[in-house]
């Protein structure tokens with residue numbers, strides 16, 4: 001209100017000057033110019049004061065929370081410019097200076113970087129911390145659509161409620177046959193690579209996880225492990241890589257620079273292909289569903305299930321999602337499930353290769369449960385206790401989703417401080433999982449940290465590979481079952497080796513997914 005009154009006052013003044021201009025030409029011309037400048041600066045000044053005032057809570061509440069040096073306007077972004085490849089180590093060293101929580105101004109955006117588990121629990125359980133951080137997730141939203149991972153809080157609540165029943169234990173167990181079939185194809189593929197050291201494990205494993213997720217999400221056997229040219233797999237890899245560039249490269253964060261780059265063309269091309277593949281499958285499934293063929297296929301005349309239902313079938317049957325919403329959710333499962341599971345499996349292979357005694361123990365557990373030949377079934381998986389501890393310890397040291405962020409839609413009271421509405425809160429999982437305060441000798445690979453009695457001693461938020469609270473990973477249990485099945489199939493046929501000798505040696509690259517900077521350095525021998 002004040003702003004408009006002032007603006008009106010200045011405008012009125014300039015009319016007076018215009019009147020002067022009619023009476024005394026030269027004198028008035030000067031005055032008109034002067035007044036226009038005053039008008040401009042006053043307007044800008046008022047706009048700026050109004051802007052600062054609207055953000056007063058951000059400044060006020062952040063005053064008591066420490067943080068690194070920042071320049072006016074760009075804030076602490078100056079610390080990261082040109083050091084994109086060292087973001088993780090930079091964040092770790094800042095976190096060591098300011099344990100628990102610190103603030104980071106990135107241009108006009110205020111971030112709180114949180115590592116204290118008691119704060120993490122309060123924040124991630126809060127309904128005010130459901131909204132995602134726009135700048136980080138936007139490039140991924142362009143690929144995955146408005147699905148669970150990227151959508152706004154309002155839509156998310158409805159979708160999560162609708163989709164959660166499709167991830168119940170019974171349904172996940174019904175997928176184990178698919179996990180086992182795809183793992184056998186994978187084992188067959190890698191049997192030709194015994195002894196070879198220059199293998200791109202990530203590509204091979206991600207083809208296996210893509211095959212698995214396509215069949216469990218859409219009920220389609222894409223057979224991507226068998227075809228030499230996997231356009232869908234390549235497409236997803238390139239899209240994720242380009243999205244990472246947009247998030248982490250300061251230059252391409254500028255939408256104009258991105259739009260003018262060649263990468264944008266490639267992005268659009270691959271994105272169209274991804275959309276078309278998924279749309280085609282959904283349309284076909286929907287037609288089948290409308291013709292009631294799906295029920296005929298999946299149930300016999302007594303109504304007994306003949307074939308496992310995929311997530312898409314379940315959503316078609318039980319949800320009110322539109323075709324666009326279904327497409328977004330299926331793309332989200334494929335996008336969020338393929339590379340995360342693949343990177344985790346590659347990391348487990350590496351640690352098994354590095355620690356032969358741990359590999360031997362895991363192998364013995366598998367042979368005890370399954371013998372040497374038998375296929376894995378759903379009832380075998382809960383018995384794999386040691387294997388589960390190995391997977392958990394791997395995800396502690398190599399959390400494939402190494403950081404995530406939320407934007408607060410209301411103030412959150414942490415007890416001794418308040419985080420104001422409008423700020424962003426980020427969690428650098430890779431650091432939290434290596435904090436010596438909660439993880440003694442943090443770089444020691446020790447699966448027994450996950451024995452039930454050890455877990456009971458720790459705060460639950462010292463370990464958050466799948467995030468925490470209502471907006472955690474919906475596919476966490478799916479991922480663990482899948483990884484166990486792959487391990488059961490591979491480890492009984494092959495011995496795994498790695499050139500890495502210690503965890504310290506493994507340099508990490510922080511992107512949306514955590515990568516090993518120099519690859520996995522794994523090779524196999526027959527048992």
Ligand code: HEM
Pocket residue numbers: 148149150160332333336337338340341344399400401404405464465466467470471472473474475476478479
């Ligand atoms: C080891 C494998 C996996 C890891 C470490 C992992 C980790 C995570 C993390 C940390 C989040 C939260 C991200 C955020 O808040 O921004 C997340 C969200 C999500 N994940 Fe996973 N994930 C894995 C596998 C999967 C799989 C296999 C699926 C699908 C079958 C999946 C589907 C999703 C979805 C849909 C979300 C968004 C959930 C929501 O916002 O409600 N994830 N995941």
